[in-house]
Every structure is written in C-alpha cells, then in structure tokens.
Amino acid sequence: MGIDFSEYYLTGNIKTNKRGKYKKSEKIEEKLAFSIAKILKFKYNHLIWRFDVGADLNLTVGSAVKNKRLQMNDRGYPDLFIAQKTNTYGGLYVELKKSREEIYRKNGDFRENKHLQEQLKMHKRLRLKGYKVVFCWSVDDFIKILDNYLKGE
Numbered sequence: 001m002g003i004d005f006s007e008y009y010l011t012g013n014i015k016t017n018k019r020g021k022y023k024k025s026e027k028i029e030e031k032l033a034f035s036i037a038k039i040l041k042f043k044y045n046h047l048i049w050r051f052d053v054g055a056d057l058n059l060t061v062g063s064a065v066k067n068k069r070l071q072m073n074d075r076g077y078p079d080l081f082i083a084q085k086t087n088t089y090g091g092l093y094v095e096l097k098k099s100r101e102e103i104y105r106k107n108g109d110f111r112e113n114k115h116l117q118e119q120l121k122m123h124k125r126l127r128l129k130g131y132k133v134v135f136c137w138s139v140d141d142f143i144k145i146l147d148n149y150l151k152g153e
Contacts, residue, residue: 028098032137032139033096036094036139036142039142039143040082047082047083047084048083048084049081051079051080052077052079052081075118075119075122076115076118076122078095079094079096080094082094082146084149086149086152087152088152089132089149090129090130091131092133092134092149093123093126093132093133093134094133094134094136095135095136096136097135097136103116103137132149
C-alpha cells in the first residue's frame, strides 16, 4: 500500500480577474513548488534536490545586498535542481510555470517576453554543460518528467 499523494496536488478553484488573469493573491507557482517539495520528500526521498528561492524572499536591504553579491549576474536560473546523474545528464533542472500558455503561444512558438528569454538563454547554457532542463506546469507533469528522467529517457 503506497502513500496517497492526492492531498499534495494543486486542487480547487484558481481565482482570476475579469480579464482572465491570475490574481496576485493566488501564487500558483509557489503552490506548485510546495506540492512538488512534499512529493520529493516522501516519494523520492533518496534524491538530493534544492529550490532556488532567493528571488522570492523579502530581505532587509543589507541582507539583499549580501545575497546579491553571492549570486551570479545572469538571470533566468531555474527554480529546482535535482542532483541525480544519469547516463545522459549530470542533473535535472526544472523551471516552474503556472501554465503552458505562460511559455508558448497557440502556434507552439515561445512567447517573447524578457523574463522568458532570459530563462531560455540560461537553459541553453545549462544544456551545453550536460544538464537536462525542462519547463513544468503541474504536479502530474513533474512526476512524468522525473520518472522518465530517472529511467534514463
């Protein structure tokens, strides 16, 4: 009998404003990160992993200055790193998004906003170093990505 992970999945209504945009109070990526962290702790507890949360912290001015000096200058670093080597890759980086539409246009092309372009540039650099880098927008998607990665697919 396995662990029931249904309580860790994103559920319920996601509130939007009149134009269909997500309300700021609904931090969908944050909820997705918490859900994934719980699943990693229980189902994949043999893995070493870390979320990059520095950009989301409310730091004092002094702490923010210190933190900035410890970071590289390039933007677009992925949200999650899983330090598990396979025959093909040195590890897995995962960039969390609230929806597929945040990344892709209806025709399948990448959207052209500055933040996404910075992320794509960083993803390319990480791939050149031998890492697998993916976008993820749901818990089910994450589990498929991770299971396939661990199988060497």
